[in-house]
Amino acid sequence: MLARVSSTxxxxxxxxxxxxxxxxxxxxxxxxxxxxxxxxxxxxxDDAGISKPMVYAYLGTKEELxxxxxxxxxxxxxxxxxxxAAPDLPADERLWRGLRAFFxxxxxxxxxxxxxxxQARGSQPxxxxxxxxxxxxxxxxxGMLDHALRASGREIGATDLEVVxxxxxxxxxxxxxxxxxxxxxxxxxxxxxxxxxxxxGADQLLRGVTWHPPTA
Amino acid sequence: MLARVSSTxxxxxxxxxxxxxxxxxxxxxxxxxxxxxxxxxxxxxDDAGISKPMVYAYLGTKEELxxxxxxxxxxxxxxxxxxxAAPDLPADERLWRGLRAFFxxxxxxxxxxxxxxxQARGSQPxxxxxxxxxxxxxxxxxGMLDHALRASGREIGATDLEVVxxxxxxxxxxxxxxxxxxxxxxxxxxxxxxxxxxxxGADQLLRGVTWHPPTA
Numbered sequence: 001m002l003a004r005v006s007s008t009x010x011x012x013x014x015x016x017x018x019x020x021x022x023x024x025x026x027x028x029x030x031x032x033x034x035x036x037x038x039x040x041x042x043x044x045x046d047d048a049g050i051s052k053p054m055v056y057a058y059l060g061t062k063e064e065l066x067x068x069x070x071x072x073x074x075x076x077x078x079x080x081x082x083x084x085a086a087p088d089l090p091a092d093e094r095l096w097r098g099l100r101a102f103f104x105x106x107x108x109x110x111x112x113x114x115x116x117x118x119q120a121r122g123s124q125p126x127x128x129x130x131x132x133x134x135x136x137x138x139x140x141x142x143g144m145l146d147h148a149l150r151a152s153g154r155e156i157g158a159t160d161l162e163v164v165x166x167x168x169x170x171x172x173x174x175x176x177x178x179x180x181x182x183x184x185x186x187x188x189x190x191x192x193x194x195x196x197x198x199x200x201g202a203d204q205l206l207r208g209v210t211w212h213p214p215t216a
Numbered sequence: 217m218l219a220r221v222s223s224t225x226x227x228x229x230x231x232x233x234x235x236x237x238x239x240x241x242x243x244x245x246x247x248x249x250x251x252x253x254x255x256x257x258x259x260x261x262d263d264a265g266i267s268k269p270m271v272y273a274y275l276g277t278k279e280e281l282x283x284x285x286x287x288x289x290x291x292x293x294x295x296x297x298x299x300x301a302a303p304d305l306p307a308d309e310r311l312w313r314g315l316r317a318f319f320x321x322x323x324x325x326x327x328x329x330x331x332x333x334x335q336a337r338g339s340q341p342x343x344x345x346x347x348x349x350x351x352x353x354x355x356x357x358x359g360m361l362d363h364a365l366r367a368s369g370r371e372i373g374a375t376d377l378e379v380v381x382x383x384x385x386x387x388x389x390x391x392x393x394x395x396x397x398x399x400x401x402x403x404x405x406x407x408x409x410x411x412x413x414x415x416x417g418a419d420q421l422l423r424g425v426t427w428h429p430p431t432a
Contacts, residue, residue, distance in 0.1 A: 091422055123339055148422050160409060164421070166394045167387040167413035174386020178379060193376060197383035201417025205372075205380070206307055206364050 016058070023048045023055055028069050032114035036066055036123070067129060070120055073112040074133045080105040081140070091148035092199055093214060098144070099172065099191040099198075100213075106176040107187030113180045117173065134169065141165040168198050188213075232274070239264045239271055244285050248330035252282055252339070283345060286336055289328040290349045296321040297356070307364035308415055309430060314360070315388065315407040315414075316429075322392040323403030329396045333389065350385065357381040384414050404429070 014022075026048035030039045041062055045052040059065045084101035086094055106113045120126035142165035149155060156164075172194060179190045195211045230238075242264035246255045257278055261268040275281045300317035302310055322329045336342035358381035365371060372380075388410060395406045411427045 092419065095418065118337075118343075121334075121337055127334075145418070145422075148418075152422055152424075154422070154424055160412075163391060163394060163406065163409045164413050164418075166390045167410060168418075170390020170393075171383040171387035171413075173390070174382045175379060177386075178382045190379070193379045194383060196376075197380055197387075197414075197417070199417050199419045201413070201415050201420060202311065202361070202364075202380075202384075203308065203415050203420070204417060206361075206368060206370070208368075208370055 019050065019054075020058055023050060023059055023065075024069055024072050026050075027059075027065050028073065028111050028115050031066060031069060031119065032111040036062075036119050036126075041065075063125075066115075066120075066126065069112075069115050070126060070129055070133075073109065073116045074130075076109070076112070077102070077105050077116070078133075078136065081137075087147070091144075091151075092195070092211075094144060094148070095199060096191070096195055096213060098141075099194050100188060102172060103176065103179060103187040103191040103194070106179050107185075107190070110180045110183070113176060117177070138162065138165045138169050141168050171197055235266065235270075236274055239266060239275055239281075240285055240288050242266075243275075243281050244289065244327050244331050247282060247285060247335065248327040252278075252335050252342075257281075279341075282331075282336075282342065285328075285331050286342060286345050286349075289325065289332045290346075292325070292328070293318070293321050293332070294349075294352065297353075303363070307360075307367075308411070308427075310360060310364070311415060312407070312411055312429060314357075315410050316404060318388060319392065319395060319403040319407040319410070322395050323401075323406070326396045326399070329392060333393070354378065354381045354385050357384050387413055 023044070027039075027044050030044045030047055034040075034043070039062070041052055041055060044065070045055045048055065055065070059068050080101045081098055084097040086097055089097070117130070120130040142161045145164060146161055175190055175194050179185050179187065192211070192213055195213075196205060200209055200211050239260070243255075243260050246260045246263055250256075250259070255278070257268055257271060260281070261271045264271065271281070275284050296317045297314055300313040302313055305313070333346070336346040358377045361380060362371075362377055391406055391410050395401050395403065408427070408429055411429075412421060416425055416427050
């Protein structure tokens, strides 16, 4: 083991933060391909070019490593969405920017989406982590809707607001799954399609109305 | 064991079909409360008032029993939706009837929904079964949309149609989760809320338009 450490260039001293990101990159890749149960710590360590004891020392058990992946991917996603916020624009452009950031993130991190959603949503204790993250997303969407409604002098009940936000988040997740399954699909086009569903609704679509991104 | 069989009234001879439904009822209840991994065949047998060897003889291993639950619940759900189909009505009323049937099913079978979606979606091999069922649901919704579009002399590409259908199914699933988590919530009201999301869209909601069920 020591011989390997001294002879492998990837084992040179790196700041802890850099090494942790390498481990998380490797873990997201392996978890998304093998699934949580089949993934082995050996494969993750190999992929990261780091010894297995060091992976355990830095990030703990396989469960803890998976939760660390979940946290990193969900934080990145929330940052991407928050970075697109533009409170002074009209509601449709705000929704469009949020959706474009969300689908842009999923399109650029298909492995991350696989870990984040597909695997975490069905199995304890990850489902609880995911539900908390999803709750924050629902709150953000409900807040946006509430802000836009108040700006036009309207108000709807808290439950109605929450339910509409649940619907929009669910529709976006479903399209994100579709995007992750279609490597040839374009993230921006998927965001435009979602605008047609969420902004226009079936009523306007059936009347031949279509939504197009602003040209600016 | 024999003594118990002869003294317990629930062990009297029943047609196989009736007994299987009893076992599935018990299994759905136990799976939805304990989760697949923690659920024990002993508890399911106890709840059904049937001996454990008989559960194994009729429905196989715990995995096979779970898949039998999935099949029964998803067949019931598809039947409820198909039973609400009314091809000659306007598109909004058709969508409304479909949604009312769907949320009505979830509201009346909250245990079934827990088994069907929450547990199945994250873990192999159940996720594959569920994906197939979801694919059928997406096809039904895409077919409805296509029919309504053609009726008004319009047509959209197959991918656009599929993506819109994914969005609608995802939004409905998300609200079904919400409904399952809120035992006090009304299924019909949830269907009306979903119409406001899916039929009107955020654009019309923000303009103060609201959708109400037909009074008939």
